Amino acid sequence: MAQLTSLNIQTPNTSAPFLPMSQHEMRKLGWTQCDIIIVTGDAYVDHPSFGMAIIGRLLESQGFKVGIIAQPDWKSVDAFKALGKPRLFFGVAAGNMDSMINRYTADKKMRSDDAYTPGGKGGSRPDRASIVYSQRCREAYKEVPIVLGGIEASLRRIAHYDYWQDKVRRSILLDARADLLLFGNAERAVVEVARRMEMGEAISDLTDIRGTAYIRKDTPEGWMEIDSTRIDRPGKVDRIINPYVNTRDLESCALENGGAGPEEVEAQPLHLESLSENKIRLDRSRTVIRIPAFEKVSKDPVLYAHASRVLHLETNPGNARALVQQQGDQEIWLNPPPIPLTTEEMDYVFGLKYARVPHPAYGDQEIPAYKMIRFSVNIMRGCFGGCTFCSITEHEGRIIQNRSQESIINEIKEIRDKVPGFTGVISDLGGPTANMYRIACKSPEIEQSCRKLSCVYPGICPNLNTDHSALTQLYREARQLEGVKKVLIASGLRYDLAVEDPEYVRELVTHHVGGYLKIA
Ligand code: SF4
Missing domain, CATH: 3.40.50.2300 (Response regulator)
Structure with a gap:
């Protein structure tokens, strides 16, 4: 794998008023x-x-x-x-x-x-x-x-x-x-x-x-291939329960009526493979995991679920390996997922010379998506929830990438000073999840080697630092800016994390809720 490419954040920032469309x-x-x-x-x-x-x-x-x-x-x-x-x-x-x-x-x-x-x-x-x-x-x-x-x-x-x-x-x-x-x-x-x-x-x-x-x-020379069933055993697919049925009203619900539960499974002794047994110590950077072929996953839901799980198991940039899938x-x-941007790099990317408005070719036609976000600020990326029904972890990754407080405050000032129609209300200070800003594993070493799919499921991991003080501090500074009347939080809030920090919840509900609060 090539060395990590750092962004050149020293480049003089000369920029066109808009990137050309003609x-x-x-x-x-x-x-x-x-x-x-x-x-x-x-x-x-x-x-x-x-x-x-x-x-x-x-x-x-x-x-x-x-x-x-x-x-x-x-x-x-x-x-x-x-x-x-x-x-x-x-x-x-x-x-x-x-x-x-x-x-x-x-x-x-x-x-x-x-x-x-x-x-x-x-x-x-x-x-x-x-x-x-x-x-x-x-x-x-x-x-x-x-x-x-x-x-x-x-x-x-x-x-x-x-x-x-x-x-x-x-x-x-x-x-x-x-x-x-x-x-x-x-x-x-x-x-x-x-x-x-x-x-x-x-x-x-x-x-x-x-x-x-x-x-x-084919797989290039010098690479070690591992079959994905060695790292995740395909299991059975549970029957889908109708989410609208109230099980208390259902006479036939065996579980509710104390009837037969899941089939008893005989306990099997676990065989733990010691390092000395592991004949070849695999170099992760030259290891590729073969997931079941398209022709198999398209016909077999168990293998589809297995392939999806393996993809998620290989989302931690600290230890993810390459994946390969045959299709015809x-x-x-x-290749393994990208290395997250540092705070300095995030600040650079968000601090580039954007005109912050649609290209003039559109005249005064309104673009609804722009109207929705023109007074909002994206403060972070990523999500460590790991929900497979959602696109965020699969797309943005599980490590939170944060902007600095200074960069965010500067963007609010820019909106206040430059964006037409600003009346003093910041409509959102958020991201994929509103309150994961600066929340991470207590130890970078543990985070790098962690293989868990989620930091918050089935419960909050004891290694997760749930201190929201950086976010509370950011909200306070933002709402005290001259010319800013209100700072709202419109992004969805992870409530199980929020309740870990009562001071954050107090700040949020006292000053930043504009009639509705989205929770996840
Ligand atoms: S150890 Fe816990 S908090 Fe740390 S990365 Fe793993 S799941 Fe997340």
Whole structure:
């Protein structure tokens, strides 16, 4: 695995007023060609809550010329040629949401609106946008590499259940025929890809970057392969209980009536393998875990659940190993997840020169998603809850990445001073979970070697430091800022953690609840 790429946070931050969306804007910047073109399913809003802005501005800060093709008309190739041919690669993303969730309701009815589109109009992106855009980019410039990113690609990186088709689909990388897929928060990976391509490396040689997936034919020499059933034994699938049935009203409920419980299982002695028995001490950085093939998991729910569990077992960047899954005659290789950004790096990424408003090409059309977040501040990333029904741990990882208090306060001041329409109310100081800010394992060494799937299930781990004082302090400083009347907390709150710190709860309910509080 390649050495950890640090972001160059010393680069002089010269930036365009907006990343160009037309050749006219490129000419005004004195550019004849973009190094990288980001194609996205969302309207371009130059704000750190939007993926194309955060990745585009970051690459710009590292010295690359980045153009944006936002919500292109996918019915022909023309829109994909709007900025000419990129020198290094196309970066393709469906947008801030999976395109199928964006386009359809849970009833599988087409939505008439789209919060990420000017005027909130539906229909500005295709189904499975990552696949369609990649195909059009290939059609436009066959030789230009395609790098997939964003949440749609990230969550579909291995064989995955697709609610819309009610079947298991293969990795999106195969359907999109992209060269590389970046999963999770991709700052480190995208900068490394760009730098190494700039130095002349071919995209096909970029096989050792954390947080990336790619297609290969076989396991390379020097790697040790482990069958995933050696680290997690596939078990039986429990019958799904109807969540709306009150078991007390159900005569037939054996458990409620004190009847037969789960089948008695004879106790088996555990065989613990000592280190001396372990003939070969495996080097984790050269070990790959083979999870069951697409053809198997698509037919067998037990193996599907097992593969999903192994993916989650390998999400701790401190000890995660590479994964490989066969799909037809090809293999999807997943490198270990990205190393979380340090606080200094998070501050750098969020402190880039965002215009904080939509691109002027949209005129005065309202973009609902922008309207919703324009007065809110993202203070952290990640979640150590490990819930498999949720995308956060699988996408952003289980280690909390925090911004410094100073950086957050500076952003509030910027909103106060620059964002049109600000009336003194910060609508949210939050993140994936409102109150995981600066909460972590008591020991970095233990955290690095931990193999638990969650720090809060089935109960709060005794090693978790649940002190909320940094967050309480942040709330207090924010609400005392001149020109700020109210600071609300709109992100969901993990109540089992919050009640561990009564002073935090007092601060929260006394000063920061605007009529409703979301809890998880
Ligand atoms: S030891 Fe506990 S608190 Fe630490 S990382 Fe593991 S589960 Fe989380």
